[in-house]
Amino acid sequence: MTRLKTRPRGDAPRKSSRWKKHPRGAVREAPRGDAIRGATPEEPHPKSTPDETPRAPQRRDVSHEDASHEDITTTTPRRTPEETYLGRSLQRRQRRVHEDVAPAERRRAPGSHEQRWWAGVTEQQYTYTSCLTMSSLPLAETKNIAQVPHILKITASNGGSGQAKLSSALVSIPNHNTKLKDLDLAGAMEARLQSAAQFGMNDLMPNHEQRESILHQSMIIIVKSLIEHHPEFKHLANNPLLQYKPRRPLPLHFRNQHISVHSVVGKHTTALYTSLINETYTKQLGLDAKMFENCLIPSVNSSSINQAIRKAQIALRRAPQPLTPEQKLITSLQLGPGLLDIMKTFVKASLDNHVGRPDIPGSWSSTFSILNKAHLASGDPKDYHSLVTTLETMMKASFLDCWRTNCGFPSVEAFAASSPTPSDLLAIARKIAINHAKRIVPHDANNPDDAQYASEYDTEECAASDTVLYNGRLGLTTLLRIFILKYAIDDGDIGRAEDIFGVVSIALTGGGKDAWAEELFHYIHGIKCLWPEPFVDIMRDSLIINIFREGSNAQPADVSKEYLSAYAKYFITVNDAPADLWHKAESVEDAVGIVDAFDAWMNRDQPQGCIVQ
DSSP states (O other): OOOOSSSOSSOOOOOGGGSOOOOTTOOOOOOSTTSSTTOOOOOOOTTOOTTOOSSTTSOSOGGGTTGGGTTTSOOOOOOOGGGSHHHHHHHHHHHHHHTOSOHHHHSOOTTOOOOOTTTTOOGGGOOOSSEEETTTSOHHHHHHHHTSSEEEEEEEEEEETTEEEEEEEEEEOTTOOOOGGGGBOHHHHHHHHHHOOOOOGGGGSOOHHHHHHHHHHHHHHHHHHHHHHOGGGGGGTTOGGGSOOOSSBOOTTOOOOEEEEEEEEEOSSHHHHHHHHHIIIIIISOOOGGGGTTBOEEEEEOHHHHHHHHHHHHHHHTOSSOOOHHHHHHHTEEEEEOHHHHHHHHHHHHHHHHOOOTTSTTOHHHHHHHTTOGGGGGOOGGGHHHHHHHHHHHHHHHHHHHHHHHSSSSSHHHHHHTOOOHHHHHHHHHHHHHHSSSOSSOOOTTOTTGGGGOOGGGSHHHHHHOHHHHHHHHHHHHHHHHHHHHHHHHTTBHHHHHHHHHHHHHHHHHTTOHHHHHHHHHHHHIIIIISOHHHHHHHHTTSEEOOOSSSSOOEETTOOHHHHHHHHHHHHHHTTOOGGGOOOOSSHHHHHHHHHHHHHHHTTTSOTTOOOO
């Protein structure tokens, strides 16, 4: 089924009226390296800071985190539960669960969202089943989650007065009900670490299976661009041959439990992280730190948080005296890359590398100018959603032009009239991926199948003779890699995302984003060499979570309340939903509740149990 105006794939732009526009006529500095041929150095833009930005993905100071979202989460007057659609939605769902409302009474009159059949039911009576807080979930159940494989998630925000506010949350993991005591794997990990061979950049290269997967995902993106924009091909939308091959998707009906546990405020030091982690388990949950001494606990966070935790772990391992149980709890954390932070950084690094100048044919800056979005060339973090949506438009428009020139007919319409089969579409898509993108599968002389991914346009002579073609192929390769990763996250398939991790890590290194490249490097090293086999799957299932009741879009495990708040506000706006459905989210759980209420509003006229998709 096709989803009707509810959370389509792709990041959502915010309303243009709230953006701080890029000054007209401003010129971006020329990119480093030779990513855009023909570029010459210019004076940098006064506001351009290629190596530092106010917040993630180039976050240096966590105190800037909240400030960058202020215009997204504008404070609105809080209403009572009966006055907000969120409250009404939660109450309606609670009554449906108990089946104490007749079907006729449950139905909403067309165009009326002011009916008050929910009178007498309070918002506090509703308890989330997919996303909870300590106050809404019994302590015993929270402790049970902490005693089985789970994710420890830490987020940073502005605590005021120049201090950092750190918050911890526990997130459940699917299909892993083993007790922590059965995962006494620290000794096994140390043994593997001692015997592991040296791990280098060559080990980041995708293997044979991953190379095939990268090319196939590229082909599916190219085919879907045609199907989505040409009605003549709509009948092939659900053809099994034209779908992504599942690699390691989340269970279909699984919803992660996200439980906010504890917060601390103080100076941004490793001691603050140590205090938060220990208080989360011992003070808030009342657990004995000794039970975690030899266990491995996944912790998925942004790059800056992982670096702080890693710094604390190194200091503890170098300590001459024996570690206390509380200190061993810190060293038991196994850090995973926050894919939201990785995505933002990858997009920003790609922009820095390809933006060029408006007068350079094939540069992203020239395309932004054509689309009347020249301000995106500045790379303002607040424009992230709009930038991703615009890049997706650019990619699909390029592929539509590729279909016109490669289909073998005077027009795409004439090609559709010839009734091509799915195999025909895939064959042309493969040709487009290889010839119109520069090595979407990276060159690897040690791989015997390398020649099948090469193109006649890959020679230096061809690149030097046609700058526009060279720039276009480079840009299309980067766009494909961005959206292979993004679509895999949206679909909740960590296997597909993992196929491209090595390529993204190398690309981030080339873009000067070493800290984020190292996060993926550490993860791939852990998967291949360090973590014992039972823990590898647990770690894989920790990077992507599904916290919504309805819908199909999964989220990176490091998703923040600010990101979800902007995510919800956009869809409420574009679908003309009631304005009081949205408010400034106070936590991730609150933001998830807003999205759930929006889903309920979208399905208000559907029979119970029917979801509009």
